[in-house]
Amino acid sequence: MELGGRSVVITGAGSGIGAGLARRFAAESPRSVVLADIDRDAVEAVAADVGGVAVETDVGREDDVRALVERAEEVGGPIDVFFSNAGIGGSHGGPEVPDEVWERAWRVNVMAHVWAARALLPAMVERGEGYLLSTASAAGILTEVGTQVYSVTKHAAVAVAEWLAINYAEAGIKVSCLCPLGVRTPMLEGALENTLGGAALLRDELLEPAEVAEAVVAAMREERFLIFPHPQVAKYMAFKGGDNERWLQGMRRMVRQARAGGAAS
Numbered sequence: 001m002e003l004g005g006r007s008v009v010i011t012g013a014g015s016g017i018g019a020g021l022a023r024r025f026a027a028e029s030p031r032s033v034v035l036a037d038i039d040r041d042a043v044e045a046v047a048a049d050v051g052g053v054a055v056e057t058d059v060g061r062e063d064d065v066r067a068l069v070e071r072a073e074e075v076g077g078p079i080d081v082f083f084s085n086a087g088i089g090g091s092h093g094g095p096e097v098p099d100e101v102w103e104r105a106w107r108v109n110v111m112a113h114v115w116a117a118r119a120l121l122p123a124m125v126e127r128g129e130g131y132l133l134s135t136a137s138a139a140g141i142l143t144e145v146g147t148q149v150y151s152v153t154k155h156a157a158v159a160v161a162e163w164l165a166i167n168y169a170e171a172g173i174k175v176s177c178l179c180p181l182g183v184r185t186p187m188l189e190g191a192l193e194n195t196l197g198g199a200a201l202l203r204d205e206l207l208e209p210a211e212v213a214e215a216v217v218a219a220m221r222e223e224r225f226l227i228f229p230h231p232q233v234a235k236y237m238a239f240k241g242g243d244n245e246r247w248l249q250g251m252r253r254m255v256r257q258a259r260a261g262g263a264a265s
Helices: 016-026 041-048 062-076 099-127 148-167 185-190 195-201 209-222 231-244 244-262
Strands: 007-012 030-036 054-055 083-085 130-135 175-179
Touching: 007 016, 007 062, 007 244, 016 030, 016 041, 016 209, 030 041, 030 062, 041 054, 054 062, 062 099, 062 231, 083 099, 099 130, 099 148, 099 175, 130 148, 130 209, 148 175, 175 209
Parallel strands: 007 030, 007 083, 030 054, 083 130, 130 175
Antiparallel strands: none
């Protein structure tokens, strides 16, 4: 799909990947650009920069997601492209993380994609076209060893997108899922504070949001499902599937080395 003349919505557009996407998409001359974020000031600044419309939105609330869809339709008519990009990191650690942290991450990282599809699909199916994009993470294909909350919810985000891609293809709906490794965003700064998560992220090149946005536009033109701005993720994915036991051994070794390094420092 080309973005020229299309009505586009991007959540989590106040900073990071979302802001990079907004700037890159705007360069493709869409019909309208509606940007959403929980941080009103941040998203208004990006919207002013790209000539878009800002909507303060908490994607962890279905009512907010529906209100965003309604506002975007008022601005630009039927929504052609909805990029469900907003996400949160959650706390470092595993099962000991409090339920309220799990619940918030589940709503933002998973249910926001479900709610967007619920609001958008009836009209898209009726028109016989539409593009649903979502940001998960390489953590949803592999594993983020520093935070179980993030890893589990991003795995689920990939599953939501995959299910939609399978079940709505014949209705003319395109689906893509963005799965980057480390990207220089405010969320990355928090991840790097954790010994385990930081060690994993720094094993590979860190990309700028603009580089990720470029990869997204290229993938949309080809209508690819999985978008890997870091090409090595595809290799890791193949290795994990081809020899899962060996992959687990390698991940355990990385964790041991990171813990040893943290203890030494």
